[in-house]
Amino acid sequence: MVTITSTSATSVFNNIVGNVNCRWYPNSLFYGLNPLTVYPKHIQLHVNKSSILLFTTGLLCHCTDEVQPSCSTNNIGPIYPGQHIKLHFALNSIITSSTKTPIIIKSFVKNSPHSVCQVSSMFEAEQRVTQNCTEVNYSILSENKSLCMLVLYNTDYRYPTIYYVKLSKCPPGFSFDKLEKSCQCDKLLQSTFKLNARCNINNQTIQRPANSWIGSTTTRNSYIYHICLHCPLHYCLPYSSHLNFSTPNSQCQFNRSGVLCGHCPHGFSTVFGSLDCKHCSNIYLTLTVPIAIAGLVLVLVLFLLNLTVTDGTINAFILYANIISINTPVFFLHLDGFVPAYTFISLANLDFGVQTCFYNGMDDYAKMWLQLSFPAYLVFIATSLIITSRYSPKVQRLTARRGLPVLATLFLLSYTKALRIVSSVLFSYSTITHLPSKHTTLVWSIDATLPLFGVKFTIMFIMCIIIFLMLVPFNATLLITKTMSHFNIVTKFRPLIDAYQGPYKCQYYYWAGAQLLIRIVFFAISSVDRNLNLTIGMLLLSLITTVQGVVGPYKNKTRNYHELAYMLNLHGLYTITLYLQDTTSTMAVNVLVAMATLHFSIIIMYHINTYMCDGVIKRKLNKSVVTLIRWMKQSSVKHQKFQLEDKTQNRIPEVAFNYCEFQEPLVGVD
Structure with missing residues (x-):
C-alpha cells in the first residue's frame, strides 16, 4: 500500500503514476501525453476529497489469466475498423469482489477530444471473469488510419487505464463502409461471388465458393483481385472455405500453391500416381x-x-x-x-x-x-x-x-x-x-x-x-x-x-x-x-x-x-x-x-x-514329322532300286504322297 500526499493534482497524478509503474514508455504512441487533458475532473475530484491517496485499492491494470496484473499502459494494433478486441483487466485491490466491477469506457481520437471513436456497445456487457482477470470485448468503429484512445474506468470513475488503438486500412477482400464505419465485404467480390456479406473482419476472411481460386495484388490505393470461378483438376479445395488473402495457399489441396494452385511450393515436387506435392530426393x-x-x-x-x-x-x-x-x-x-x-x-x-x-x-x-x-x-x-x-x-x-x-x-x-x-x-x-x-x-x-x-x-x-x-x-x-x-x-x-x-x-x-x-x-x-x-x-x-x-x-x-x-x-x-x-x-x-x-x-x-x-505339342509334332520324312526318304531309295531291277514296274500303280499334308505349319501361324 502506497501513501501519497500532494496539494497539486498534476503532481499527485504524476507521482502516483510513477509509484505504481503506470508511466508512459518512451517508445509508446502516447509518450508525453498529459493525462489531465483527458480526465482532469476525475483526478481533481479525487484529489480534492483527500490529500492522502491509497491507489492500490482500485487501479485498473492489464492482465492475462493466471498472470500477475501489469499496470503499465498498452498499445493495441494495428487493427481494422469493426474488428473485435479483447481486453483483460484486474483491479489491483485487496477487495476480491471488486474484480467483478463493470468497466466504463470513453474513447476519442488522439489530440482531438471532440472526434469520437465509436465503440460498439453490444460487446460491452460481454464479460468473462477468471481468477484474477475480467475479459471485455469491444469493437472499434472509426475511419481508416485513425488513432483512437480508450480510457477505461471502474464504476467509481477512478484510476483509469489508457489504451491507444491504431486503425489500419481495410485488408484485401474488404472495403470501408462509411455508414457502418467498419470494414465490410468488398462490393466487387460480393457482385462476383454473391457473398451476401459472409465476411469476417476479425480473422480477415471471406467465404470462398467451392472449386474457385482467388488471388490479390496490392496497389497504392486499392487492391486488384484475380478470380477463377472454376479451379481445374481438383487442385483447389472442392468445398467452400474461408480465405485470408495473407495465406492464399489455404484454398489449395495436396500441398499445392501458386496461381490456380498449379505449382508446388519451394522444396516440394510433384509425384507419380497423385496430384500431391511432396519432399523428394x-x-x-x-x-x-x-x-x-x-x-x-x-x-x-x-x-x-x-x-x-x-x-x-x-x-x-x-x-x-x-x-x-x-x-x-x-x-x-x-x-x-x-x-x-x-x-x-x-x-x-x-x-x-x-x-x-x-x-x-x-x-x-x-x-x-x-x-x-x-x-x-x-x-x-x-x-x-x-x-x-x-x-x-x-x-x-x-x-x-x-x-x-x-x-x-x-x-x-x-x-x-x-x-x-x-x-x-x-x-x-x-x-x-x-x-x-x-x-x-x-x-x-x-x-x-x-x-x-x-x-x-x-x-x-x-x-x-x-x-x-x-x-x-x-x-x-x-x-x-x-x-x-x-x-x-x-x-x-x-x-x-x-x-x-x-x-x-x-x-x-x-x-x-x-x-x-x-x-x-x-x-x-x-x-x-x-x-x-x-x-x-x-x-x-x-x-x-x-x-x-x-x-x-x-x-x-x-x-x-x-x-x-x-x-x-x-x-x-x-x-x-x-x-x-x-x-x-x-x-x-x-x-x-x-x-x-x-x-x-x-x-x-x-x-x-x-x-x-502348344509348345509341348509342337515339339512332339516336330519329332514325328522328322521321323516320317526320314522313313519316306529311305522308302524312296529302296523303291528306286527296285524299279531298276524289276521289269514289270510299269504294271505297278504309283502311289503319290502329298508331303505338304505332313509338314509343320509356318512358325507363328496360329
Missing part, C-alpha cells in the same frame, strides 16, 4: 532401371502369351481399366496410403500405382513428358523386336510373327493416357478475371505459372498436336472402315487395322472403333459434376451392356461373355458409388475391382496354359 532416379526392365518384360509377355487385341481375350479388360482410370477421383476418394485396387488399375493403364517421386524439383510439365516416354519406350522395344526378327530366326521363333498385334495392343493400352495428356495441353485452359478492370487472362490449367506459348509450352503443344492428328483419323478408320478404305493411305495401314478387327465378326468390324468412342465419351463427362457424371455413366453403361448382350460382336462366344461380365462389373461400380456413402462405396469398389482382377488372372492362366501346351 534425386535418389529416386535409380527407379529408371526397374522401370526399363519392367517394360521389356511386359513386351515379351505380350509376344509369348499372345495377349493381344487380335486374340480378343483382354479387349474388354482394357476397356474396363481405361474407364476406371478416367474416373479415378470418383471411385477412389482416399488415396493417402497403399490401395491395391487403385494400384492394379493404374498399372493396367501403364501408370504408377503408388505415389512415387522421381527426382527433386519435378513439376507437372516434366511429369507429362515422363508419362509419354514410357509408352514410347514400349513401342520402341516392340518395333526393335519386329525388325530384329527379320534377320534372326531365333528372334522370329520368339516373337512368333505377332509384331503387329502386339503393337496394336500397346497402342490401345496407351490410348487413354495419350488422350488425357493431349486434352490437358490442347483444351485445358482457364480464364482469370482481374477486378476492378474486368479484363481476363487465359492461362494453362495444369500449371498457370508457366508462360502460355513460351518455349517450353510451345514444344509440348506441338507434340500434342501431332498426337491429336494421329488419333482422330485412327478413331475414324476403326469406326467407319468401309468408308475410309477408299483412301490409299488407309490401305497402307490395313494390316494394323486388321489386328484390331480380327476377333470381331465381319458385320461388326466397327466395334473396335465404337469402344474408342466410348472412352472419349466417358472422358468428356468426367469433367462435369460428380453426381451427374455417375448418373450419365450408369445410363451409358446400361445401353452398352444391353447392346453387347444382344449383338455379341465377337466370333468366339467366350469373348462375348468376358466383355459382358466386365461391363456388368463396371455398371455395379457406378451404381454403388452413386447411391452408397463414401466409406461403404470404397469397400464395395475394392471388392468389385478384386473380382475383375480374379477374372483377369483366369485369362492369364488360360494363355499360360495354351502357351505351354
Whole structure:
C-alpha cells in the first residue's frame, strides 16, 4: 500500500503514476501525453476529497489469466475498423469482489477530444471473469488510419487505464463502409461471388465458393483481385472455405500453391500416381532401371502369351481399366496410403500405382513428358523386336510373327493416357478475371505459372498436336472402315487395322472403333459434376451392356461373355458409388475391382496354359514329322532300286504322297 500526499493534482497524478509503474514508455504512441487533458475532473475530484491517496485499492491494470496484473499502459494494433478486441483487466485491490466491477469506457481520437471513436456497445456487457482477470470485448468503429484512445474506468470513475488503438486500412477482400464505419465485404467480390456479406473482419476472411481460386495484388490505393470461378483438376479445395488473402495457399489441396494452385511450393515436387506435392530426393532416379526392365518384360509377355487385341481375350479388360482410370477421383476418394485396387488399375493403364517421386524439383510439365516416354519406350522395344526378327530366326521363333498385334495392343493400352495428356495441353485452359478492370487472362490449367506459348509450352503443344492428328483419323478408320478404305493411305495401314478387327465378326468390324468412342465419351463427362457424371455413366453403361448382350460382336462366344461380365462389373461400380456413402462405396469398389482382377488372372492362366501346351505339342509334332520324312526318304531309295531291277514296274500303280499334308505349319501361324 502506497501513501501519497500532494496539494497539486498534476503532481499527485504524476507521482502516483510513477509509484505504481503506470508511466508512459518512451517508445509508446502516447509518450508525453498529459493525462489531465483527458480526465482532469476525475483526478481533481479525487484529489480534492483527500490529500492522502491509497491507489492500490482500485487501479485498473492489464492482465492475462493466471498472470500477475501489469499496470503499465498498452498499445493495441494495428487493427481494422469493426474488428473485435479483447481486453483483460484486474483491479489491483485487496477487495476480491471488486474484480467483478463493470468497466466504463470513453474513447476519442488522439489530440482531438471532440472526434469520437465509436465503440460498439453490444460487446460491452460481454464479460468473462477468471481468477484474477475480467475479459471485455469491444469493437472499434472509426475511419481508416485513425488513432483512437480508450480510457477505461471502474464504476467509481477512478484510476483509469489508457489504451491507444491504431486503425489500419481495410485488408484485401474488404472495403470501408462509411455508414457502418467498419470494414465490410468488398462490393466487387460480393457482385462476383454473391457473398451476401459472409465476411469476417476479425480473422480477415471471406467465404470462398467451392472449386474457385482467388488471388490479390496490392496497389497504392486499392487492391486488384484475380478470380477463377472454376479451379481445374481438383487442385483447389472442392468445398467452400474461408480465405485470408495473407495465406492464399489455404484454398489449395495436396500441398499445392501458386496461381490456380498449379505449382508446388519451394522444396516440394510433384509425384507419380497423385496430384500431391511432396519432399523428394534425386535418389529416386535409380527407379529408371526397374522401370526399363519392367517394360521389356511386359513386351515379351505380350509376344509369348499372345495377349493381344487380335486374340480378343483382354479387349474388354482394357476397356474396363481405361474407364476406371478416367474416373479415378470418383471411385477412389482416399488415396493417402497403399490401395491395391487403385494400384492394379493404374498399372493396367501403364501408370504408377503408388505415389512415387522421381527426382527433386519435378513439376507437372516434366511429369507429362515422363508419362509419354514410357509408352514410347514400349513401342520402341516392340518395333526393335519386329525388325530384329527379320534377320534372326531365333528372334522370329520368339516373337512368333505377332509384331503387329502386339503393337496394336500397346497402342490401345496407351490410348487413354495419350488422350488425357493431349486434352490437358490442347483444351485445358482457364480464364482469370482481374477486378476492378474486368479484363481476363487465359492461362494453362495444369500449371498457370508457366508462360502460355513460351518455349517450353510451345514444344509440348506441338507434340500434342501431332498426337491429336494421329488419333482422330485412327478413331475414324476403326469406326467407319468401309468408308475410309477408299483412301490409299488407309490401305497402307490395313494390316494394323486388321489386328484390331480380327476377333470381331465381319458385320461388326466397327466395334473396335465404337469402344474408342466410348472412352472419349466417358472422358468428356468426367469433367462435369460428380453426381451427374455417375448418373450419365450408369445410363451409358446400361445401353452398352444391353447392346453387347444382344449383338455379341465377337466370333468366339467366350469373348462375348468376358466383355459382358466386365461391363456388368463396371455398371455395379457406378451404381454403388452413386447411391452408397463414401466409406461403404470404397469397400464395395475394392471388392468389385478384386473380382475383375480374379477374372483377369483366369485369362492369364488360360494363355499360360495354351502357351505351354502348344509348345509341348509342337515339339512332339516336330519329332514325328522328322521321323516320317526320314522313313519316306529311305522308302524312296529302296523303291528306286527296285524299279531298276524289276521289269514289270510299269504294271505297278504309283502311289503319290502329298508331303505338304505332313509338314509343320509356318512358325507363328496360329
